[in-house]
Amino acid sequence: MKRRLAREIAVSSLYQMEMNEVTADEAVDMLLEEAHSANEIGAEPGDIGKAEDDFVRQLVMGVAERKAAIDDMLQDHLTGWQVDRLSRVDRQVLRLACFEMVFSDDVPPKAVINEAIELAKHFGTEESGKFVNGVLGKLISGLEQLKAEN
DSSP, X not given: OHHHHHHHHHHHHHHHHHHHOOOHHHHHHHHHHHHTSSOSSOOOTTSOOHHHXXXXXXXXXXXXXXXXXXXXXXXXXXXXXXXXXXXXXXXXXXXXXXXXXXXXXXXXXXXXXXXXXXXXXXXXXXXXXXXXHHHHXXXXXXXXXXXXXX
16 A cells, blocks of 8 residues: 555656646655645555655656656557647556556566556546556557567
8 A cells, every 4th residue: 555655646746747847856855745744645644654755756756767768658559649648647647657667677567557547547537547558558568578678
């Protein structure tokens, strides 16, 4: 559960970066501060510790550093869509999942997809979970090649 909360904070941070044009550090700092105090994200002050803080930073910084490459990968797996035309929430969830699947080896790809679907359902519309599942399902079929190229 703590990693799910960390991913929720990461998606919120990525969203903040896009909406408010803040840096990754500023977005993460703001949301982690909120998570450690009375907050609107549903976390109790003790729910997230140093390990989760580090995980959030790793995710957000990783996505920020590789955003162009991630968007290119996603674009190759979108049918009839452009990355910049996706809902902001779906885009952030897909970026996070793509980063974890391609650039990080600590979570199995199917677990990443399940987490992404849950995040999409939590933050997005009724259709977001299905959409995210479809895109990531296409991405996973070429995952080994993507990892080799990046």
